[in-house]
Amino acid sequence: MAAQTVASTENSTVDLGPAAALSCRECGHRVPLGPVFACEECFGPLEIAYDFSAYETEELRKRIEAGPSNIWRYAPLLPVPADVATKPNINPGWTQLVQADNLARELGVDAGKLFIKDDSGNPTHSFKDRVVAQALEAARAFGFTTLSCSSTGNLAGAVGAAAARAGFRSCVFIPHDLEQGKVVMAAVYGGELVGIEGNYDDVNRFCSELIGDPAGEGWGFVNVNLRPYYAEGSKTLAYEICEQLGWQLPDQLVVPIASGSQLTKIDKGLQELIKLGLVEDKPYKIFGAQAEGCSPVSTAFKAGHDVVRPQKPDTIAKSLAIGNPADGPYVLDIARRTGGAVEDVNDEQVVDAIKVLARTEGIFAETAGGVTVGVTRKLIESGVLDPGKTTVVLNTGDGLKTLDAVAGTGLTATIRPNLDSFREAGLV
């Protein structure tokens, strides 16, 4: 197993910038930086512990603002070497924060208060580029040359692209029945793409077993043995949102939940900015969004539970279709701690929300974006989300990946190529 063969200790020769060690989120057990993801004491998830003690706030702010227009502007806060921007990577991030006044009017939110963080603008058109770019740097540091993952589709494309850019081999595992668009967008990068007969949880299980087998020796699974590094990429969403708001915290965020990792890391990123003095400390609320057909976290939240009972997914929002979300308990903690909530919408509401966002803001979201916009509307209607507060809604992927969801959308009219026909069609 590669985990035992890679030399990596606290303060070792592995250069991952301010990353100091891996720390168990459950029991606090600390281990050296390495390609491991589960605590040897309690199976809890390992995450990066940093040493930010050398930073002076205004100097750090200037350094960030002078950085590149991608996630590497935040390199001082990430597990990457200081010269990361010079290495071949897909350089995602610094996507648009769109002031969504038209959508605000539609949803009954005050003008100037609603924003869409549109991560469809990343190199492979989803937020997954952020986490994969991180994992690639960890893979490089640990000497891996094959990049792999279990994926609901978006991650597969991001891994394929990053591996191609960096000159790595890629071998990616997906459920066999994914949307055709996502299959093509993953396969086109030339890596190996393997369909597994089962759902995402089955794929994840397979990869977890492969990693402990000699067949997986030397492979960097971005969301398994590189997970502690990979997950940190989602912090950059928090950093960007705050910097784009003029170094201010939003009052409310609506974040999709698949595994729950993104939401927990956005919270971690916001907390880091507060501790570093880069934003003024004030309350914020984080709301989680799920599809009704895969809503284990929402169900637990509404029932007042602090454990998440797995579900068998059945929803068009396949990028969120993780029935056994590993970070679900942490999402519940964060939603409750910040005064937020976790809500879900059905597939019909997801499709309607995709169309509303496209019609009002010219943003074509994949189904996960339909989930967040749909949940935002539901939370406003139920009085849970305050329409007078600054609210950021995440769109984590491009609608071109899930065209099937809006397949009924088409021509307004078909006419002969002359003006009479145009007038007859009632289009004047």
Add this chain to the structure above:
Amino acid sequence: MSVTVRIPTILRTYTGGQAEVAAEGANLGEVIADLEKNHTGIAARVLDDQGKLRRFVNVYVNDDDVRFEQGLETATPDGAGVSIIPAVAGG
């Protein structure tokens, strides 16, 4: 009932590095108890102080996640494969 148990990397210190070991038991709870007899210390890694499966451990009997079945009471038929897997995030 004799079953084969797949051991995750982080527990192989208890099995002398073996990725698969044999165990006996009519249900998962009995299988874990039998594992503990031969590989002392392993049960405390899989079960919490109340004797329940830890929340970041997934266990499958053949292809079935025991959380969808009867948990530690899930039957382990003769020849079954039991997999112990750390929970992972995804996407």
